[in-house]
Amino acid sequence: METWVWLLAYLLGFALLQLYLYRYFIRSTSTESHDRTTPLSEGRGRSISAADAGPDEDLVACESCGAYNENHPMYSFCRECGARLS
Template identity: 85%
Template sequence: METWVWLLAYLLGFALLQLYLYRYFIRSTSTDSRERTTPLSEGSGRSISATNDDPDEDLVACENCGAYNESHPMYSFCRECGERLS
């Protein structure tokens, strides 16, 4: 009888862990999608500002989030949201 109790406790604990992980990843996915629809804040540290000191550097604005990225053949994705740059 002791073995059945341990087995039941293990299965219940495993099911609760799976439920927790499912809810955690669903919540983080829905948070990411909400962040993509909001405009880019000015205080973001990773984006390149439009008032850069180097006037020779070309900047490309991302169509999805509005972040400025370097116009370079090596960079084909936005550094903020990961969408492909045009």
């Protein structure tokens, strides 16, 4: 019967560790998204700002960081933060 107690303790400890890691990573990703509050008019790095774009250039704004990216089927991720473009 002692083996079942150790097995149960191991499974309970493993489940608690998984819960802790899940909450840790969820908390770290949610704080990172709040740190990137740039207005849509500001483009950083290699992304394109709305003022720099020509009149015929089609742009899409990233929902995560607000950077403007080219609206092209080849580009499915933001050039600034790497989030998937909608």
